[in-house]
Amino acid sequence: MKPTKSAMARAARERGERTFMATCIRHGEQSHYASTRACLLCQSERNAPKNAAAAERYRSDPEYRARWRERSTTARRKRRKDAEYREAENAKEREWRSHRFTNNAEFRGRKREGVAANNWRKATGGNMTGWYGLEREALQQKYGECPEGFDMDHAIPKIAKAVQGKQVASGLHCWANVIQTPRAVNNMKRTQFNPDNNRLQRPANQFPGGAFDPTPTEPEWSLIKAAAEDLKSVVNIDGVEYVADVIPGTPVEVCLAVLREALEREALAYEDHVAMIEQKLPEC
Numbered sequence: 237m238k239p240t241k242s243a244m245a246r247a248a249r250e251r252g253e254r255t256f257m258a259t260c261i262r263h264g265e266q267s268h269y270a271s272t273r274a275c276l277l278c279q280s281e282r283n284a285p286k287n288a289a290a291a292e293r294y295r296s297d298p299e300y301r302a303r304w305r306e307r308s309t310t311a312r313r314k315r316r317k318d319a320e321y322r323e324a325e326n327a328k329e330r331e332w333r334s335h336r337f338t339n340n341a342e343f344r345g346r347k348r349e350g351v352a353a354n355n356w357r358k359a360t361g362g363n364m365t366g367w368y369g370l371e372r373e374a375l376q377q378k379y380g381e382c383p384e385g386f387d388m389d390h391a392i393p394k395i396a397k398a399v400q401g402k403q404v405a406s407g408l409h410c411w412a413n414v415i416q417t418p419r420a421v422n423n424m425k426r427t428q429f430n431p432d433n434n435r436l437q438r439p440a441n442q443f444p445g446g447a448f449d450p451t452p453t454e455p456e457w458s459l460i461k462a463a464a465e466d467l468k469s470v471v472n473i474d475g476v477e478y479v480a481d482v483i484p485g486t487p488v489e490v491c492l493a494v495l496r497e498a499l500e501r502e503a504l505a506y507e508d509h510v511a512m513i514e515q516k517l518p519e520c
């Protein structure tokens with residue numbers, strides 16, 4: 237059963253959103269106010285005569301105009317002079333923003349992605365890829381959906397170094413290079429470029445040597461063997477040891493099947509993303 241508009245409005249308010257999408261009999265799929273459940277277009281049509289009359293009066297009635305100007309000057313003056321009032325207003329705004337940040341994945345994604353893009357520009361001094369404008373919404377969604385305990389990170393670091401410390405690659409701020417990383421791992425701040433061991437640093441394709449190539453990498457093989465032989469599964473990636481989350485005694489074939497399935501899922505997600513971009517590309 238479809239939820240009622242009241243229920244949808246309540247859910248939107250709980251998420252900290254001012255509007256929600258619903259069907260209007262006159263306007264179809266439209267934004268509605270979470271406070272009153274009214275369709276935005278219907279409401280603005282209802283308000284139009286009143287607003288037009290007020291605008292006309294503002295233009296033609298000097299006394300009315302002066303009164304309005306006086307009102308906004310008073311409010312501004314009060315904000316400037318009354319520190320307590322100003323702080324109370326700021327606190328309300330901060331609380332609203334933090335509520336929205338916690339409850340609204342879209343808002344959170346926009347903010348986080350914006351910060352990450354800025355950091356990328358600062359660190360590299362570079363320009364965004366030509367796809368950035370087309371990918372941005374999908375990137376924001378990724379950042380917004382990042383669960384608690386994880387960070388979004390660049391698979392190939394912004395400034396990626398070889399073992400000797402020389403910069404050998406620049407990871408782009410793009411959909412294929414932005415990945416979810418457990419915070420504990422991200423805090424180790426790895427900046428190394430090692431595509432032999434780290435498949436996330438390979439090109440996003442299913443060919444041999446690509447990110448979605450189903451042949452296990454070295455660390456993956458050591459995981460699979462450890463699981464099969466009931467050993468403590470510690471994987472060494474770029475000199476950092478990870479205790480891996482595997483079930484001891486798992487047959488090699490099962491591990492391989494799980495790996496293939498996971499890679500298949502990632503490959504499909506990437507192909508869907510590329511198809512979405514191609515739809516947005518202007519016709520040549």
Ligand SMILES: [Zn+2]
Nearest residue numbers: 260263275278
């Ligand atoms: Zn409407």
